[in-house]
Amino acid sequence: MASNDTIKKTLLVAVALCIVCSLVVSSAAVLLKPAQVKNKALDRKSNILAAAGMLEPGQSDAEIEEEYASKITPRIVDLTTGRYTDQFDPKNFEQRKIAKNPKTSTNLSDADDQANISRRENYSIVYLVETNGQLEKIILPVHGYGLWSTLYGFLALESDLNTVAGFGFYEHGETPGLGGEVDNPKWKSLWQGKEVYDNGQVALGVVKGAVDPDKNGSEHKVDGLSGATLTSNGVTNLVQFWMGEMGYKQFLANLKSGEA
Structure with a gap:
């Protein structure tokens, strides 16, 4: 009687097992993808609402979805002209892909690259909070390099387009307890009421x-993060980049004058 412990049979069993495991993993990935996409979208909406001070503690997923749908209007901005564009659908807009595509982004010189991002997307999505057609707040996505990572967040402005309504990061890899304190609610609250521009x-x-x-100018300054000078500098750099000429400054001026 032939033995079952042959190299050929062992290999066949191993290959069969690998194929079965691959099918299981692939099937799970396919089945879970819709849920992952939904959760990612929900997380983004939560962070947008949080930046604008519109996220209440303990809100359910359904309440977050309803709040976002009823209060937030996403629009695409051409950063080159500082005006809205209908070239992209906000529902399918992927800003990071736009930033990586040479056709839809601008390569930054060392002098211009204050946020250390290499390329600036030519188009950005912004989020408007309006009541009866009147702007109440606007939420702007920002990003830039800190100590160890690129920080991605939202900066919300009041209707004067100068006063900070809220600020927060939803993705970064800074050191926990040091640069990671950008997540600290106490530090984030220091941004509220600060002013972006001083004489333009x-x-x-x-x-x-x-x-x-x-001290004169304190209305424009926020406490540094203890033991995290480079992360603090990175936050300053990314804020000043995105609120400057290469970022949203022209758009905000157009929006204020009614020409966006």
């Missing part, structure tokens, strides 16, 4: 140490 120039940024409220 971007003045908003993070200082080393604590802000002296009695």
